[in-house]
Amino acid sequence: MELSKYFQSIIEQDRCAIVICNLEHKIIYMNPAAASRYVKSGGAELVGNSLLNCHNAQSREQIEKVISWFKENKEHNIIYTFHNEKENKDVYMVALRDEDGTLIGYYEKHEYRNAEKEELYHY
Template sequence: MSNVKVAFICVHNSCRSQIAEAFGRHLASDVFQSYSAGTETKLQINQDAVRIMKELYNIDMEAEGQFSKLVSDIPDPDIAISMGCNVGCPFTGRPFDDNWGLEDPTGKSDEEFKIVIEQIKHDILELKSRLNHNEINISYFKSIIDQDRAAVVICNLNHEIIYMNPAAVVNYGKRGGDKLIGRSLLECHNKESQEKIRQVTEWFAQDESHNIVYTFHNEKQNKDVYMVALRDSGKLIGYYEKHEYRDRETMKMYDLW
């Protein structure tokens, strides 16, 4: 099972989000973990949804343990998807990664229910395909980063360290190495450096062309340090700290044998 957590969110966590969780568990558990929640709860999930999902796909949501939950009842998701705002826009304390804009079929005919169910199934399979493709791409990029002999530390916009390549684990060994993952990069810097890191991330956010800043030269190790913006379709999603050594290469050229 993948470690990627996807949360499907609507106001009552009674119908659309429950259907999405069920399809996610049955059709995409090899790519992401599915959760659903709401900003309010119902005593039971929508009985028409339960009945029709059982009739169409032999998926018994209640028998499989699904029930109406609050956002605070599920793990923090990597991806949060809103089912739509025609009932009301749920607030989770963080931006949604996508809004599927689905009509709420509650109280409507079976045919209208089936249309929404089929759309949710389609969206789940599309999400699975997209994330699976991204995971393949991530493997390529991870391989590039891991082969770099200079330290690379990747952070989200909360300055939380989300990845360290092997060189970074060694470089930060005295501070805990890979145990730093999940902690704030700011903890590895003094107050002056912390403020500069915040200033750089604010500068990154100001314009898509703001993407790299030279931050430090370590004379003892003869290396330069940079902060580089990470973007998704232009949107700032984090940054990484990149170390570049300036010593002349000691490897032999094309030393294959």
């Protein structure tokens, strides 16, 4: 099995929403958690549409600024964008780059801060 299948499986099993966009802001992939989280906005049907359509003018401006920052330097790869108090999570934008470091897209990363309630090794 090629390595990309492993990466795809990691993303699909993640409990956090992952929405991957190209540099034209077109949604090219949503994992199942994202499709479920954004079902009221169209869920998986959002793939192929512009992420910018899902944001207000201020958010669109911030997204464009982050993309410009990513393009400035190959070391600019992650930026903290928001803390969601209600869900106790931090949100980041993360650069996606090809083998030579060229920016090819981005995704939003959610990191929840709540302690796990599941029992250890609960089958």
